[in-house]
Amino acid sequence: MELHFGIQNILFLVALGLAAYFFAKNFGKVWRNINLGKPVVRNDRPNERWALMTRVALGQSKMVKRKVIAGFFHVIVYAGFLLINIEVAEILLDGILGSHRMFRPFLGPVYDAAIHFFEILAVMVIIACLVFLWRRNVQKVDRFKELKGWAKRDGNNILYIELVLMTALLLLGAAEANIEGNGVDGWIVSSQLAPIFSGMDQGTLHAIERFAWWFHILGILAFLNYLPYSKHFHIIMAFPNVWHSKLEPAGQFTNMESVKKEVELMMDPNADPFAAPAEGDATEEPSRFGAKDVLDLHRVQLMNAYSCTECGRCTSSCPANQTGKKLSPRKIMMDTRDRLEEVSAIVDAKGKFEEDGKSLLDDYISREEIWACTTCNACAEACPVNIDPMSIIVEMRRYLVMEESAANPALNTMMTNIENNAAPWAYAQADRANWINE
Amino acid sequence: MEEQLVVPTMAELAASDKLPEVLFWVGCAGSFDDRAKKITKAFVKILHKSGVEFGVLGTEESCTGDPAKRAGNEFVFMMQAMQNIEVLNAYEVKKIVTTCPHCFNTLANEYPELGGKYEVLHHSQFINQLLKDGRLTIEGGQYKGKKITFHDPCYLGRANGVYEAPRELIQKLDAELVEMRRCKSNALCCGAGGAQMFKEPEAGNKDINIERTEEALETKPDIIAAGCPFCNTMMTDGVKNSAREGDLPVLDLAELIASAEDL
Numbered sequence: 001m002e003l004h005f006g007i008q009n010i011l012f013l014v015a016l017g018l019a020a021y022f023f024a025k026n027f028g029k030v031w032r033n034i035n036l037g038k039p040v041v042r043n044d045r046p047n048e049r050w051a052l053m054t055r056v057a058l059g060q061s062k063m064v065k066r067k068v069i070a071g072f073f074h075v076i077v078y079a080g081f082l083l084i085n086i087e088v089a090e091i092l093l094d095g096i097l098g099s100h101r102m103f104r105p106f107l108g109p110v111y112d113a114a115i116h117f118f119e120i121l122a123v124m125v126i127i128a129c130l131v132f133l134w135r136r137n138v139q140k141v142d143r144f145k146e147l148k149g150w151a152k153r154d155g156n157n158i159l160y161i162e163l164v165l166m167t168a169l170l171l172l173g174a175a176e177a178n179i180e181g182n183g184v185d186g187w188i189v190s191s192q193l194a195p196i197f198s199g200m201d202q203g204t205l206h207a208i209e210r211f212a213w214w215f216h217i218l219g220i221l222a223f224l225n226y227l228p229y230s231k232h233f234h235i236i237m238a239f240p241n242v243w244h245s246k247l248e249p250a251g252q253f254t255n256m257e258s259v260k261k262e263v264e265l266m267m268d269p270n271a272d273p274f275a276a277p278a279e280g281d282a283t284e285e286p287s288r289f290g291a292k293d294v295l296d297l298h299r300v301q302l303m304n305a306y307s308c309t310e311c312g313r314c315t316s317s318c319p320a321n322q323t324g325k326k327l328s329p330r331k332i333m334m335d336t337r338d339r340l341e342e343v344s345a346i347v348d349a350k351g352k353f354e355e356d357g358k359s360l361l362d363d364y365i366s367r368e369e370i371w372a373c374t375t376c377n378a379c380a381e382a383c384p385v386n387i388d389p390m391s392i393i394v395e396m397r398r399y400l401v402m403e404e405s406a407a408n409p410a411l412n413t414m415m416t417n418i419e420n421n422a423a424p425w426a427y428a429q430a431d432r433a434n435w436i437n438e
Numbered sequence: 439m440e441e442q443l444v445v446p447t448m449a450e451l452a453a454s455d456k457l458p459e460v461l462f463w464v465g466c467a468g469s470f471d472d473r474a475k476k477i478t479k480a481f482v483k484i485l486h487k488s489g490v491e492f493g494v495l496g497t498e499e500s501c502t503g504d505p506a507k508r509a510g511n512e513f514v515f516m517m518q519a520m521q522n523i524e525v526l527n528a529y530e531v532k533k534i535v536t537t538c539p540h541c542f543n544t545l546a547n548e549y550p551e552l553g554g555k556y557e558v559l560h561h562s563q564f565i566n567q568l569l570k571d572g573r574l575t576i577e578g579g580q581y582k583g584k585k586i587t588f589h590d591p592c593y594l595g596r597a598n599g600v601y602e603a604p605r606e607l608i609q610k611l612d613a614e615l616v617e618m619r620r621c622k623s624n625a626l627c628c629g630a631g632g633a634q635m636f637k638e639p640e641a642g643n644k645d646i647n648i649e650r651t652e653e654a655l656e657t658k659p660d661i662i663a664a665g666c667p668f669c670n671t672m673m674t675d676g677v678k679n680s681a682r683e684g685d686l687p688v689l690d691l692a693e694l695i696a697s698a699e700d701l
Contacts, residue, residue: 066624248547249543249546249547249597249598249599250596250597250598251543251547251592251593251596251597251598252543252547252548252597253507253508253548255512255516255548255551255552256512256516259512259513259516260516260552262513262516263513263516263517263520264520266517267517267520267521289512290510317624319626319627319629319646319649319650320639320640320642320646322626322649323629323639323642323643323644323645323646323649324641324642324643324644325639325640325641325642326640326641327640368640368641371637371640372639372640372642373632374592374627374629374630374631374632374634374646375508375592375631375632375633376592376596376627376631376632377592377596377597378592378596378624378625378626378627381596381623381624394508394510396510397508397509397510398510398511398512399510400510401509401510401511402510402511402512402513407509407510407511408509408637410636410637410638411509411633411636411637413636414505414506414509414633414636414637415505415506415509415511415514418501418503418505418506418514418518419514419517422499422500422501422518423466423469423470423500423501424466424501424505424635424636425466425470427469427470429497429500430497431470431497432464432469432470432496432497432499433445433447433469433494433496433497434469435464435468435469435470435475435478435479436443436445436494436496437442438475
């Protein structure tokens with residue numbers, strides 16, 4: 001194998017180093033932000049979690065369950081991403097070592113078969129991206145209509161980038177097919193594109209080949225660094241996010257330990273209401289009931305926000321949203337991420353979070369949205385990466401009811417009835433068995 | 439007044455040192471709502487017919503706390519839960535059956551952590567067991583060929599993964615089960631969950647129960663089957679709204695089974 005270590009390799013190493021550095025830095029910040037949330041136990045039953053991650057994240061099981069067209073094309077792009085990465089590994093090694101298609105001598109015909117396959121995949125990815133662009137911008141599929149501004153641009157940017165990257169990969173092969181003495185006649189797709197460059201002199205062809213090579217790999221490194229700012233971050237976060245899924249039945253809400261303790265004290269005839277708090281308790285900072293801001297949420301809820309790719313399957317299955325109410329589970333997740341990014345900037349600037357007079361509730365998510373939820377779990381069921389928007393809504397209800405006594409008035413009547421006569425309506429508990437004799 | 443039902447309370451049973459096979463958790467709707475009381479009675483008739491020894495808590499039953507918890511009031515929920523668990527444990531209850539998916543979900547999933555560990559079944563599951571064990575047999579004659587569509591209650595279906603038990607019952611009636619466009623895990627809520635039953639909906643362009651009823655009507659059913667007293671109310675209102683009241687009954691699974699057996 002010929003190695004030509006030179007200035008290109010040094011430049012490549014510098015580019016790679018910078019890309020890795022900035023990505024690690026931004027990824028680290030996301031991880032720190034997630035850890036600003038409250039701790040939550042989500043590492044029980046690890047075998048079940050690995051199986052779930054394999055099925056749902058790696059195996060895309062929820063992608064193809066309902067939205068068949070979108071699911072099909074997504075699987076193509078996903079497979080393209082996973083498999084073409086094998087070729088990217090070679091490109092990285094070539095770039096570092098100054099080799100050229102270094103796997104080829106080792107793999108021979110297997111190598112050529114693989115590149116044929118990758119080129120077909122690349123074409124399929126291009127088709128899928130065009131379909132997606134069409135669905136978003138021409139057909140204007142319902143669930144994308146809610147996306148405005150950055151969210152809309154972001155969705156399109158990703159598709160443009162993928163189109164350009166795949167094209168560069170194919171043109172790389174087409175240029176190589178015209179270069180003499182490299183033993184490359186072009187693979188299945190690039191050989192068809194080769195005539196574009198035919199008749200060019202060898203120097204120009206080498207320049208085109210180098211340009212396509214650099215464009216492709218620099219594009220990938222730039223794309224990597226685009227991820228933490230984008231919905232496309234889901235390609236990484238989907239995996240830990242699914243691993244940390246709620247495994248309990250969807251209908252099971254958490255029981256609040258702090259409330260349980262208080263009610264136990266109330267019901268315990270032997271409890272001394274004036275007793276000093278037990279050792280250690282006094283140092284605990286009193287936290288609020290429920291969630292007003294992102295830091296009141298737990299870590300998996302914050303991870304959910306970074307894993308959301310804004311596909312809108314949740315919103316399009318939400319009964320409140322589909323009947324014209326303001327609630328959109330996707331917006332709940334996008335708001336949570338936006339607010340967390342804002343909090344992150346404060347933490348960066350001041351070393352810790354300081355109140356900025358804003359909060360997730362009211363400044364991002366309105367009370368009207370919170371009260372419109374039927375807790376039907378359609379959003380969580382629809383999410384291809386097991387995000388649970390409803391849990392955030394419930395935490396905000398808890399805050400509104402238990403900290404601000406700001407429940408919807410009709411709900412206050414219901415809750416007062418339960419307290420007074422053990423039913424949501426104003427019927428006496430003594431009448432509860434009347435139906436037997438009616 | 440219909441014929442007198444025999445419904446022993448746990449207090450009466452305990453007084454004669456009896457532990458019934460199962461506790462029938464009636465729930466607030468089942469106790470107080472006129473429509474839901476019919477479901478309660480239909481289920482009691484099925485229990486009698488099958489020779490199941492059961493008891494109810496009667497005036498000792500309290501709201502499970504479900505609507506308070508979904509509305510965000512953990513204090514009210516916790517008070518209810520702890521009181522109920524004390525009562526249930528005092529009667530050494532092991533097995534509970536309920537006709538309300540909300541009670542079912544709360545009792546089955548949220549009480550165990552608080553010290554209330556019971557085997558909890560929705561009545562669709564319990565009736566299926568009775569059929570399987572041969573304690574109950576049904577002849578579907580009167581429903582033969584009738585188109586019945588089943589509306590999945592969120593707190594039975596998505597919340598707890600129970601999709602088949604209600605459908606098996608409908609099929610036992612020799613009826614033609616017709617599925618709505620959105621069914622099972624994809625089913626659309628009736629609009630009552632999450633304490634919505636007790637408030638007006640937020641501003642929108644349609645009520646959820648109307649949307650769901652229209653979807654049910656698309657299947658051209660003879661009967662809409664429900665498995666939850668709240669869904670029943672919502673779907674009944676939806677049918678009224680579509681001016682089909684009178685010729686399109688909304689019936690609970692228990693009512694379907696009980697009337698098939700002329701109970």
